[in-house]
Amino acid sequence: xxxxxxxxxxxxxxxxxxxxxxxxxxxxxxxxxxxxxxxxxxxxxxxxxxxxxxxxxxxxxxxxxxxxxxxxxxxxxxxxxxxxxxxxxxxxxxxxxxxxxxxxxxxxxxxxxxxxxxxxxxxxxxxxxxxxxxxxxxxxxxxxxxxxxxxxxxxxxxxxxxxxxxxxxxxxxxxxxxxxxxxxxxxxxxxxxxxxxxxxxxxxxxxxxxx
Amino acid sequence: xxxxxxxxxxxxxxxxxxxxxxxxxxxxxxxxxxxxxxxxxxxxxxxxxxxxxxxxxxxxxxxxxxxxxxxxxxxxxxxxxxxxxxxxxxxxxxxxxxxxxxxxxxxxxxxxxxxxxxxxxxxxxxxxxxxxxxxxxxxxxxxxxxxxxxxxxxxxxxxxxxxx
Numbered sequence: 001x002x003x004x005x006x007x008x009x010x011x012x013x014x015x016x017x018x019x020x021x022x023x024x025x026x027x028x029x030x031x032x033x034x035x036x037x038x039x040x041x042x043x044x045x046x047x048x049x050x051x052x053x054x055x056x057x058x059x060x061x062x063x064x065x066x067x068x069x070x071x072x073x074x075x076x077x078x079x080x081x082x083x084x085x086x087x088x089x090x091x092x093x094x095x096x097x098x099x100x101x102x103x104x105x106x107x108x109x110x111x112x113x114x115x116x117x118x119x120x121x122x123x124x125x126x127x128x129x130x131x132x133x134x135x136x137x138x139x140x141x142x143x144x145x146x147x148x149x150x151x152x153x154x155x156x157x158x159x160x161x162x163x164x165x166x167x168x169x170x171x172x173x174x175x176x177x178x179x180x181x182x183x184x185x186x187x188x189x190x191x192x193x194x195x196x197x198x199x200x201x202x203x204x205x206x207x208x209x210x211x
Numbered sequence: 212x213x214x215x216x217x218x219x220x221x222x223x224x225x226x227x228x229x230x231x232x233x234x235x236x237x238x239x240x241x242x243x244x245x246x247x248x249x250x251x252x253x254x255x256x257x258x259x260x261x262x263x264x265x266x267x268x269x270x271x272x273x274x275x276x277x278x279x280x281x282x283x284x285x286x287x288x289x290x291x292x293x294x295x296x297x298x299x300x301x302x303x304x305x306x307x308x309x310x311x312x313x314x315x316x317x318x319x320x321x322x323x324x325x326x327x328x329x330x331x332x333x334x335x336x337x338x339x340x341x342x343x344x345x346x347x348x349x350x351x352x353x354x355x356x357x358x359x360x361x362x363x364x365x366x367x368x369x370x371x372x373x374x375x
Binding site: 002008010015018020026027030033105106110111198200205 | 220232233236245257259263275279283284313321328330335349353354357361366369
């Protein structure tokens with residue numbers, strides 16, 4: 001007899017040793033709070049979506065707008081705001097659509113695929129935020145410098161020589177890269193903690209199809 | 212949600228709760244974890260219940276949702292205190308039913324199953340529950356051929372775990 005069949009025989013005998021909960025116990029249980037990863041993915045993704053918008057509002061005080069006016073890049077920034085909100089809404093819509101598709105009644109592999117897809121939308125969103133932040137920062141920097149060069153009379157002690165320019169631009173780029181890198185790293189850690197087991201199981205399930 | 216639906220659901224669940232308990236046996240190592248997973252399965256079943264149309268059997272539907280919860284949705288909690296292991300409970304009860312040799316072998320088998328990965332455990336569970344390959348492939352979302360190949364590999368894995 002096969003080992004597994006021996007186990008099967010015992011498995012059936014063990015049935016009488018299983019715990020048994022009463023109707024009342026079960027009734028109470030259905031109202032308890034879930035702690036499934038889907039719930040966590042939903043909460044964390046929503047936080048990530050709104051963190052970007054929240055930071056925008058927090059940083060954009062009156063001084064900020066006055067400065068933008070002074071450097072004549074207010075229109076540029078307003079334009080990027082409108083575009084970025086449109087794109088953010090698109091991502092949220094996409095996320096919501098994928099999220100709704102997650103169903104425990106699907107087969108294991110479909111369920112896993114849909115969860116990964118939902119999370120991927122957020123991944124692209126974070127990627128978009130990082131890249132667009134870098135581009136907008138660099139563009140406004142360029143616009144500010146150009147404006148500065150136009151309004152400063154040459155020869156004043158405000159002007160830089162080549163080495164100073166090099167240090168200035170290099171320093172800014174490094175600071176920007178470090179800042180965005182840290183955000184990406186934090187994101188990857190959260191992502192990793194949430195989905196490590198799921199990814200492993202999904203690969204395991206799909207292994208044969210790829211062989 | 213109306214009372215009628217609640218009543219219908221809990222009645223069905225009470226009748227078929229063994230399915231969930233058995234999944235907890237395979238996927239957890241102690242009583243606390245068992246209760247934890249059982250609760251999450253119950254919550255997920257209830258959440259999915261409005262979509263249960265009754266065109267499949269409650270038990271068939273329950274296998275799928277419960278297994279999905281164990282493999283995919285459930286997040287293991289970190290525990291400080293380890294409560295009594297299953298093995299001691301398990302083997303005390305049935306001591307009189309087998310001779311020592313068979314019992315020892317079964318213990319090794321159960322230990323080996325517990326060392327398998329989540330997907331292999333699902334295969335073993337469905338096999339122990341007398342599911343055919345069509346049902347196994349449908350539940351896991353893989354082809355029937357794959358299910359067969361995987362099952363053979365699991366058998367080999369188990370053999371190697373028992374006789375290293």
